[in-house]
Amino acid sequence: MTRTRRSPALTVPLEIQAQSLLEVDTSGPGFTEITRELQAFLTEIAADQGLLTVFCRHTSASLTIQENADPDVQRDLLMALDDLAPRDRGWVHDTEGPDDMPAHVRTLLCDTALTIPVLEGRARLGTWQGVYLLEHRDRPHRRELVLGFLGRARRR
Amino acid sequence: MTRTRRSPALTVPLEIQAQSLLEVDTSGPGFTEITRELQAFLTEIAADQGLLTVFCRHTSASLTIQENADPDVQRDLLMALDDLAPRDRGWVHDTEGPDDMPAHVRTLLCDTALTIPVLEGRARLGTWQGVYLLEHRDRPHRRELVLGFLGRARRR
Amino acid sequence: MTRTRRSPALTVPLEIQAQSLLEVDTSGPGFTEITRELQAFLTEIAADQGLLTVFCRHTSASLTIQENADPDVQRDLLMALDDLAPRDRGWVHDTEGPDDMPAHVRTLLCDTALTIPVLEGRARLGTWQGVYLLEHRDRPHRRELVLGFLGRARRR
Numbered sequence: 001m002t003r004t005r006r007s008p009a010l011t012v013p014l015e016i017q018a019q020s021l022l023e024v025d026t027s028g029p030g031f032t033e034i035t036r037e038l039q040a041f042l043t044e045i046a047a048d049q050g051l052l053t054v055f056c057r058h059t060s061a062s063l064t065i066q067e068n069a070d071p072d073v074q075r076d077l078l079m080a081l082d083d084l085a086p087r088d089r090g091w092v093h094d095t096e097g098p099d100d101m102p103a104h105v106r107t108l109l110c111d112t113a114l115t116i117p118v119l120e121g122r123a124r125l126g127t128w129q130g131v132y133l134l135e136h137r138d139r140p141h142r143r144e145l146v147l148g149f150l151g152r153a154r155r156r
Numbered sequence: 157m158t159r160t161r162r163s164p165a166l167t168v169p170l171e172i173q174a175q176s177l178l179e180v181d182t183s184g185p186g187f188t189e190i191t192r193e194l195q196a197f198l199t200e201i202a203a204d205q206g207l208l209t210v211f212c213r214h215t216s217a218s219l220t221i222q223e224n225a226d227p228d229v230q231r232d233l234l235m236a237l238d239d240l241a242p243r244d245r246g247w248v249h250d251t252e253g254p255d256d257m258p259a260h261v262r263t264l265l266c267d268t269a270l271t272i273p274v275l276e277g278r279a280r281l282g283t284w285q286g287v288y289l290l291e292h293r294d295r296p297h298r299r300e301l302v303l304g305f306l307g308r309a310r311r312r
Numbered sequence: 313m314t315r316t317r318r319s320p321a322l323t324v325p326l327e328i329q330a331q332s333l334l335e336v337d338t339s340g341p342g343f344t345e346i347t348r349e350l351q352a353f354l355t356e357i358a359a360d361q362g363l364l365t366v367f368c369r370h371t372s373a374s375l376t377i378q379e380n381a382d383p384d385v386q387r388d389l390l391m392a393l394d395d396l397a398p399r400d401r402g403w404v405h406d407t408e409g410p411d412d413m414p415a416h417v418r419t420l421l422c423d424t425a426l427t428i429p430v431l432e433g434r435a436r437l438g439t440w441q442g443v444y445l446l447e448h449r450d451r452p453h454r455r456e457l458v459l460g461f462l463g464r465a466r467r468r
């Protein structure tokens with residue numbers, strides 16, 4: 001027997017949109033938290049209510065929302081990805097190195113784009129949620145993310 | 157040789173947005189259908205055309221759109237997730253129990269957010285598509301989902 | 313030590329939305345690129361800045377953004393999906409054939425919906441990114457995708 005409760009809907013005008021390019025220098029495989037950068041974008045444009053969008057312009061890096069408390073979680077997630085998309089699978093496409101094809105498989109399994117609701121100027125993430133860029137390649141890369149907002153800005 | 161056909165675009169004004177919090181009590185691992193709750197939200201705000209968004213505020217539960225006909229599908233999907241993110245993998249992060257780290261891996265593989273087009277007040281799901289909250293933890297949890305709509309409302 | 317840089321936000325009015333149905337005839341398992349069809353939709357509605365959305369109305373086909381250069385990548389990705397969601401797993405749900413339940417697992421792991429930022433009338437994909445419909449069933453199917461745009465149109 002499932003139980004659900006829903007709050008009354010808060011309806012407001014839809015007025016503005018904004019875009020910004022976020023460049024992130026990664027240092028090899030792993031997670032780079034960008035939650036603070038997303039919030040800085042919302043603050044710059046004086047976002048009130050709406051939808052925050054994040055898009056990764058690469059096929060060998062992903063976006064994910066994960067627990068922001070224990071660093072061991074990130075280590076285990078990388079181990080899981082090594083299990084799911086191993087290097088030594090005998091991939092046909094290997095001209096760009098043994099880490100390239102596993103990177104494409106990981107972008108198939110993880111997210112290239114995120115959409116996050118915004119209320120009263122804040123991303124409505126849960127208490128334990130952080131937003132991360134996930135580098136799949138062995139070497140450091142400069143990654144481009146497109147941030148977007150659709151909604152209403154506060155009066156200034 | 158690929159063939160595609162596309163209908164003429166239907167362009168209308170973009171006017172309002174709405175948000176609502178949906179709480180769902182889960183009863184342990186498995187699927188809870190929320191399609192009806194999403195449609196009730198669209199009806200409450202008199203949505204016409206636009207985009208419905210759903211966001212899960214947790215790192216150990218996911219959202220997914222799956223077949224709504226045969227309950228065996230859900231049983232098989234849970235078996236697949238047990239294969240892909242097993243309990244006995246020797247995870248480093250295990251202080252919150254043996255079901256915790258597999259839950260994080262499953263949120264990496266499944267969705268935290270959904271975006272669904274709306275036309276004439278209805279979510280444009282396919283015939284066999286239902287929207288589900290997917291609980292990854294062993295024990296029942298109260299889960300918070302943020303529903304959103306960006307678009308146009310019907311005149312009242 | 314992580315380094316990030318962010319460009320000043322470009323804020324413009326949010327004015328129109330559009331929807332269009334794209335039908336794609338697939339020829340069995342594999343990737344059908346739809347990047348050109350998406351751009352044609354943006355051109356038809358004279359999109360300027362905003363968000364492009366794509367939604368797949370099926371539980372046995374997915375959407376993905378992948379490398380558009382080397383066809384071997386697609387072959388390897390299909391091999392990876394065969395590893396992750398094998399036919400001979402002993403699925404309970406098998407009335408629709410041995411390719412049906414693996415197809416549902418693959419839609420759980422891959423995307424049903426995409427959101428892509430648009431600037432100056434172009435989808436802001438990376439250099440190597442193409443958008444693909446990914447057929448999971450053995451037989452050819454006619455698939456329905458709902459395209460959407462939320463944003464601003466150019467003056468005409």
